[in-house]
Amino acid sequence: AQSVTQLGSHVSVSEGALVLLRCNYSSSVPPYLFWYVQYPNQGLQLLLKYTSAATLVKGINGFEAEFKKSETSFHLTKPSAHMRDAAEYFCAVAGRRALTFGSGTRLQVQP
């Protein structure tokens, strides 16, 4: 079965600092991986997805993620955090017709 693990349930950064949210996957086949963002009392919005076309994936709002097979990782980064980035971030792996989500990482951005 495919799964993802997000390291760190809470991450706090200063405005303007680098954002790094970690995700490791477990899959017996080449995975399709996603990052979603959830703002309070909202649904999930897709940030980016990896579908094996390119290992470095650029998404919305300045986020990107790099697929590293050797490390079974798909970490999410943003060079400079903004206050509006404060939210919950979920990594997910596609299974048979459904997504399996990680436990989420809450990002706090300090002024």
Add this chain to the structure above:
Amino acid sequence: DAMVIQNPRYQVTQFGKPVTLSCSQTLNHNVMYWYQQKSSQAPKLLFHYYDKDFNNEADTPDNFQSRRPNTSFCFLDIRSPGLGDAAMYLCATSRDGLDQAEQFFGPGTRLTVL
């Protein structure tokens, strides 16, 4: 704009009183999903429809049922809500059931059980 709509956004019900949550989509997607998300947890898939084909997750309680009368609408029925069913319920759609298909989420319905 094409979108996924959930009504109501907030629902309060009493212990044991049946409740129905609604989801509609203007994307004309084949697949519709219902997820349960408890506080500070990841969304958990309850079931999904591929067209009219219903797929229940093995650990979804019998208390939860779903209906999809047409492509645009899907309903989540909770027959006898318990306190443990208080959660955010998320509806999502995807164009097809392929692994790489993006899922589009509605804003969710937050269910409170008194």
